[in-house]
Amino acid sequence: MIEKLKNIAFFTSLSDNSLHELSAHIEPVKHKKGTIIIHADKVEPYFYVLEKGIARAYCEGENQQITFWFGQSGSVLFSFNSYINNRPGYENIELLENSSLLKIKLGDLFSLYEHNPEMANWGRKMAEQELIATERRLIDRAFKGAAERYQEFVAQSPELIKRVALKHIASYLGVTQVTLSRIRAASK
């Protein structure tokens, strides 16, 4: 299990001692494509690391779902509001392929944060990395047109383009599927 963790970017900075403590609380699980592992409007008590597979986070709108995040191998999956505020979250997380995950109870993770400063700093850095990535996306959306955002998405996430339905990518990019089709047609 420790060797598994060492292969995941988020965990490479941890000492063997912390990895050992952490691994005692980890349970590997597998789920099929289509499984919703995080549900909106629920306090979700688990934190997952995606070992293999693809996932998306989305919110349910009136007549549409809006995908705002994709996860790949090495991504961490959790309900932000459950993790941060112990309140029901706003996002669903769906596995888009049959996937392998590592599962940790939030309570166990928080205990580690309280008594192991290295883990507390790990949690801080994880939140910071997610923060800077999220803010970049917010800014990018303001500066760049939909076409440019699509080109960058293709360049940065070639795997996702191949494996994820375009309707999800369209909503991730903040346009309708019709607009994405037009962009793709124009760039041939």
Next chain:
Amino acid sequence: MIEKLKNIAFFTSLSDNSLHELSAHIEPVKHKKGTIIIHADKVEPYFYVLEKGIARAYCEGENQQITFWFGQSGSVLFSFNSYINNRPGYENIELLENSSLLKIKLGDLFSLYEHNPEMANWGRKMAEQELIATERRLIDRAFKGAAERYQEFVAQSPELIKRVALKHIASYLGVTQVTLSRIRAASK
């Protein structure tokens, strides 16, 4: 100084001991309206808490500035990329009024994180709160039209509407100033 810190929401959870340690590294400063306290493309070595005043963070585009964040009393101001990755940042932070701030050297803050677990958890929670707020804005932008975003901004930030130029609010909301004017005209 400790009493000052206790009045700031971010610091209310800290023990007197941590507040004491922290306050040894804090320098109160005042700056005039228009001062840029965080510069893009520079590693900014200070972390600020806004005691009194208003600030905005913006990125410089080709023929426009895009404001993507406002700070008020109690907000924390820092270059995300300097703080998180020790790299030059992408944002400028400008004081929109004469302001009082508390100034802390990043290096001092990081030392506290390393040897004081309570401070490490404080840093974690701060990043988490910024993260959840940023993600909510990203999602809101996808779900809500510009008019609705404006109404919510008015409801949630009545102070900012009074004190901040509409051109900055327009770019914060992701529309041109002309569009914001139309929205305001329609909602009378």
Next chain:
DNA sequence: CTCATTTTTTAACATTTGTAAAATGTTGCG
């Protein structure tokens, strides 16, 4: 207070994106 500067609003027109519906393409299962 007055003038110069900046901010905000309004107008006319262009462009982008959205909506709805039909056509085409793809996938998986019996």
Next chain:
DNA sequence: CGCAACATTTTACAAATGTTAAAAAATGAG
């Protein structure tokens, strides 16, 4: 295979937002 379900593209039209320019209003320095 062949059908059914789902995904993607295309078309025609509608709505929202952008661009440019000018007028009106507000602000601030002297």
